[in-house]
Amino acid sequence: MEKIAVISADIINSSKFEEHAFIDTMHVLEEPAGNYLVNRGEPVLSSRGDSFQLMTAEIRNSFFKAIFLKSYFKKKQVGLKDKKGKGTIDIRISLAVGLSKTIPENIGKTMEEPFVLSGRALDQMKRKKQTFVITTSHEEYNKELELSCAFLDNLFDGWTLAQAEVIYYLVQGFKQTEIAGLLNLSQPSVSSRIQLARWSLIEKMNTRFLQIIEKI
Incomplete structure (x- = not known):
């Protein structure tokens, strides 16, 4: 048995965006992989272009990969179909960690535990008005994670494009100096955006997440 992480995700209200502009945002999933999100050789299942699922054996980095996805889309603005101007993109993310007997080559046809947990939670998110959830096979931890993710949802909802970026x-x-150079900002401006985005709370959540996955 091997412990793996699975992220299932879909774009919220994707039909309101211009299709060609929206598709351009999805290059984060494109092959050849090897970027921060997907390591080379890790499978990605894409459906309809607005939903996808990916797996990683790097479970200790899986929470930050989910944060990467959240920030990647929330920093985007895409043209709207029915009116002039652009709209911001948001994404539902369901992260699950569990045991798998094998590492599946076709993740669209597996019923291993973490895939089932992640997909089931994603299906429930729209009804519960959630955009970020973490699930494990241990209910005692899931109750704690549900509460933590509710606070994270509120945090993400307050992000501006500049903070997400x-x-x-x-x-x-x-590093902050590197980000400042990439965005043509001063280092204090970058530092201010990081503080406003509540990065310190995200780091604390990651620390607790790592403690939990060590026990499951």
């Missing part, structure tokens, strides 16, 4: 780079390990 700096988190997108920060979660990949870029």
Whole structure:
């Protein structure tokens, strides 16, 4: 048995965006993989272009990969179909960690535990008006994670595009001075955006997440 993480995700209200502009945002999933989100050789299942599922054996980095996805889309603005101007994109993310007998080559045809947990939670998110959930096979931890994710949802909802943009780079390990250079900002401006995005709370959540997955 091997412990793996599965992320299931879909774009909220994707039909309101211009299709060609929306598709351009999905290059984060494209092959050849090897970027921060998907390591080379890790399968990605895409459906309809607005929903996808991916797996990783790097479970200790899976929470930050979910944050990477959240910030990647929330920093985007895409043209709207029915009116002029652009709209911001948001995404539902269901992260699950569990045991798998094998590492499946076709993740669209597996019923291994973490895939079932992640997909089932994603199906429930729209009804519960959630955009970020973490699930394990242990109910005692799930209750704690549900509450923590409710606070994270509120945090993400308050992100501006500018704040999401700096988190997108920060979660990949870029230093503040490097981010400042990439975005043509001063280092104090980057630092301010990081604080406003509540990065310190995200780091604390990751610490607790790592403690939990060590026990399951």
